[in-house]
Amino acid sequence: xxxxxxxxxxxxxxxxxxxxxxxxxxxxxxxxxxxxxxxxxxxxxxxxxxxxxxxxxxxxxxxxxxxxxxxxxxxxxxxxxxxxxxxxxxxxxxxxxxxxxxxxxxxxxxxxxxxxxxxxxxxxxxxxxxxxxxxxxxxxxxxxxxxxxxxxxxxxxxxxxxxxxxxxxxxxxxxxxxxxxxxxxxxxxxxxxxxxxxxxxxxxxxxxxxxxxxxxxxxxxxxxxxxxxxxxxxxxxxxxxxxxxxxxxxxxxxxxxxxxxxxxxxxxxxxx
Amino acid sequence: xxxxxxxxxxxxxxxxxxxxxxxxxxxxxxxxxxxxxxxxxxxxxxxxxxxxxxxxxxxxxxxxxxxxxxxxxxxxxxxxxxxxxxxxxxxxxxxxxxxxxxxxxxxxxxxxxxxxxxxxxxxxxxxxxxxxxxxxxxxxxxxxxxxxxxxxxxxxxxxxxxxxxxxxxxxxxxxxxxxxxxxxxxxxxxxxxxxxxxxxxxxxxxxxxxxxxxxxxxxxxxxxxxxxxxxxxxxxxxxxxxxxxxxxxxxxxxxxxxxxxxxxxxxxxxxxxxxxxxxxxxxxxxxxxxxxxxxxxxxxxxxxxxxxxxxxxxxxxxxxxx
Numbered sequence: 255x256x257x258x259x260x261x262x263x264x265x266x267x268x269x270x271x272x273x274x275x276x277x278x279x280x281x282x283x284x285x286x287x288x289x290x291x292x293x294x295x296x297x298x299x300x301x302x303x304x305x306x307x308x309x310x311x312x313x314x315x316x317x318x319x320x321x322x323x324x325x326x327x328x329x330x331x332x333x334x335x336x337x338x339x340x341x342x343x344x345x346x347x348x349x350x351x352x353x354x355x356x357x358x359x360x361x362x363x364x365x366x367x368x369x370x371x372x373x374x375x376x377x378x379x380x381x382x383x384x385x386x387x388x389x390x391x392x393x394x395x396x397x398x399x400x401x402x403x404x405x406x407x408x409x410x411x412x413x414x415x416x417x418x419x420x421x422x423x424x425x426x427x428x429x430x431x432x433x434x435x436x437x438x439x440x441x442x443x444x445x446x447x448x449x450x451x452x453x454x455x456x457x458x459x460x461x462x463x464x465x466x467x468x469x470x471x472x473x474x475x476x477x478x479x480x481x482x483x484x485x486x487x488x489x490x491x492x493x494x495x496x497x498x499x500x501x502x503x504x505x506x507x508x509x510x511x512x513x514x515x516x517x518x519x520x521x522x523x524x525x526x
Numbered sequence: 527x528x529x530x531x532x533x534x535x536x537x538x539x540x541x542x543x544x545x546x547x548x549x550x551x552x553x554x555x556x557x558x559x560x561x562x563x564x565x566x567x568x569x570x571x572x573x574x575x576x577x578x579x580x581x582x583x584x585x586x587x588x589x590x591x592x593x594x595x596x597x598x599x600x601x602x603x604x605x606x607x608x609x610x611x612x613x614x615x616x617x618x619x620x621x622x623x624x625x626x627x628x629x630x631x632x633x634x635x636x637x638x639x640x641x642x643x644x645x646x647x648x649x650x651x652x653x654x655x656x657x658x659x660x661x662x663x664x665x666x667x668x669x670x671x672x673x674x675x676x677x678x679x680x681x682x683x684x685x686x687x688x689x690x691x692x693x694x695x696x697x698x699x700x701x702x703x704x705x706x707x708x709x710x711x712x713x714x715x716x717x718x719x720x721x722x723x724x725x726x727x728x729x730x731x732x733x734x735x736x737x738x739x740x741x742x743x744x745x746x747x748x749x750x751x752x753x754x755x756x757x758x759x760x761x762x763x764x765x766x767x768x769x770x771x772x773x774x775x776x777x778x779x780x781x782x783x784x785x786x787x788x789x790x791x792x793x794x795x796x797x798x799x800x801x802x803x804x805x806x807x808x809x810x811x812x813x814x815x816x817x818x819x820x821x822x823x824x825x826x827x828x829x830x831x832x833x834x835x836x837x838x839x840x841x842x843x844x845x846x847x848x
Contacts, residue, residue, distance in 0.1 A: 263657050266650035267666065273647075274673050274727060277684035280694060284687065337562035344559060353559075356566040358837045362778060364785020364829070366802045367822045370809065371573035374819065377590045378576050394569040397562070426551040455677040458787050462809075472679050479679075479792065483687050491680040498675045506668070 278495065285488035302489040312490060315474040319454055322385065322470060326392035327449035333393065334400025334449070335442055341401065342408040360398040368395060369462030376463060383465030391463040392456060396449035403448060407441030440509055447505060451498055574826070581819035582613050592816050616820035626804065626821065630828065633801040636715060637783035640722035644730045644779050645772065647723060652734035652771075653764075656741070667735070674728045682721055682792050689717050689793070713795030721789035726782070730775040737771025738764070770839070777836040781829055801825055 285303075289296025306312060337357055344350070360368060372391045373383070381387055415437070419429040435442075457472040464470060471494070478487055583592040620626045655666045673681065688694045689712040699705045711717050741764065749759040765772075787802035794800065801821065809818040 259654075259657050259659065262650070263654035267654040267658070270647070270651035270654075270727075270731075271669055273724065274670070277681065277688060277724070278673065278676060280688065281680070281684040333562050333565055336558050337566075340559045340562060344555070347559060349563070352571075353563055353566070354841055355834075355837050356570050357562075358840050359833055360570060362781040362833060362836055364782055364787075364802060364825065366785050366787050366805045367577075367826055370805065370818060370822050371577045372569065374576045374580055374815070375569070375573040390569065394565070397565070401562075427554055451675050451677075455679065457679050458806075472677065475679060475683075476788075479683050479686070483683070483690075487683070491677070491683065494680060495676050498677075499672075502672065502675055 281488055282492045282495065285485055285492040287485050287488075290485060302485040303493075306486055306489050306493075309486070311469075312471070312474055315469050315471045318385065318468055319471040322389050322392060322460075322468075323450045323453040326389045326396060326453050327446050329389075330393045330397040330449045331400050331442060331446045334397040334445055335404050335438075337397060337401035338404035338408055341405050357398050357401050360395055361402065365456070365458035366462075369459040372459065373462040383463060383468075385464075385468040388460050388464045388468055388470065391459050392449075392453040395456070395459060396452050399448050399452060400442075400445035403445040404438060404441045407438045411437060440512065443508075444505065447501060451501075454494070454498075577819045577822055580816055581616055581823045583816045583819075584613055584615065585814050585816050590815065591813055616816050617824075619817065620820055620824065625799070626801075626824075629799045629801045629804045630824065632799050633784050633786075634828070636718055636800060637722070637780050637786075640719050640726070640783055641776050641780040643719060644723045644726055645776060648727055648730035648734060648775065649772075651727075652731045652738055655731070655735050656738035663739075670728050670731050670735075678725060679788060681725055682788050685717070685721055685724065685793060686712065689720070712793065713797050715794065715798055717793035718790055718798060718800070721793040722779070722783050722786065725789065726779040729778040733774035733778065734768060734771040737768040737774075741767050770843070774836075774839055774843075777832055777839070781832050781836065784829060785825055 284295075286298050286300065287294075287296055288299035288301070337353075341354060341357065369391070372387075372394070376383060376387045376390075411434070415433050416429050419433045420426065424432065455472060456470075457476050460470045460473055461476075464473065471490075475487060475490060478484070580592055585592060651670075655663065655670070658666055686693075690696075691708045691710060691712065693712070695711070696705075696708045700708070711720075745763050745767075746759055749763055750756070754762070785802045785805075786800065787806050790798055790800040790803045791806070794803075805818050805821045805825070808814050808821060
């Protein structure tokens, strides 16, 4: 759509973004509040960040969350990419409808149902609840998100590149690793990041599937939030937001650089 | 002569190699399907069957707290016996206690109202984005996606400090003289509506934007040239053409909102009743696994139609792109 941008359009965008960002901005601002009261400004201070680093429980939970996030996101990226390949490349096989149902349903499934059902599975097969079960649960949930992200890239993928490689004698597996994988790499990377953030973020499924000794950061934050709003939690949240923001910025810069490189390559190829 | 033999033998070995490669490729393509398939079967579908079965079990003071317990040591007969011992008491219990019925109805109503509110707030944003100059559209898109990357829990938590009686919103409204005494917003359904609209807004805006962005503006111009006033052009052309986006967005908000736990728990408090929280307290508070399984089964049945609609919409969108 290309049309005039009316005042109504601009106002609705500005208000919409204010609504989306104001609560987060306020949260970050009040994490630097000297006063213990979250709503009264008592001067600038970083003391809550200092006390945060002396909170051993919170530090342990951060470490658990980071490990769960990295492992589950990595496994989910492999599985999700395979699922995306299945969805786009194999349009006819028995049970395809069930498969696409199992990929799309977890995206909208209420978390309480997913969490409860995974817990009951782990109990039924006799897995001890803990680090492993949370990681498996997060892998299952996030692989579906990875599949959707990678699939959207595969749909626009120019298959003639692969055909050319195979005509030149490259076997399918080598074609995949040398042609397909590099092209869909940006989607795979953003799929990994999405999986990692979803794992980092999840409270409900982790609460159901985790056991003693595997308390994740959201579980820790949740149990403290229930006791009331404190600047220390604001500080913890601000650090989480900062980590994610830095990750997103690095990823988008890397994407931009790759895009520029690609354009340069294309121009060079055209000049021959 | 020897050159000819060498050529044939090399082409024969090449043929053998390519046959082997083809076999390998066939095996690989099988694995590409089978690995994620088995994973999802085991970690997504089988758990639902177990939930269904346990919803038909009885509560017991044991670990796990239900009976009968599936025992694989008895082999197939054990599984058969496990499936044989059905007990519908939990479902009868759910129909007899008005609490559960009210929780289901309230959850659906709250989710429906929130979905409409999200649509009404999200549509102008998506519309504005689609009409923005093409150069700034990627930035706007990025700005809509960005909050999605920050923790859901944190974003909901941020609203507690704003909405509570001595919170920032009340302070602001009191200071500007708009209200004379503090509003009670936290721990009411209003807070839940605000929480859902806020958390799910990107899920509404993104499909709406992608539907509106594809639209051909010459249709609107044609309508205008033919004397159609802008409002009726919107309702006759723009809105119907954006309908796939509207449906996708509404399903993406409505389905998870019905079973939402974090928002009703942190913003709604104990005064509000929603099924996600009921399931949670049944499981963690009462430790009644069979009843919470039954609650989950009914919730799933309630959502099965919207979930299938969502899946069909996804599959159709994908086929259009292929």
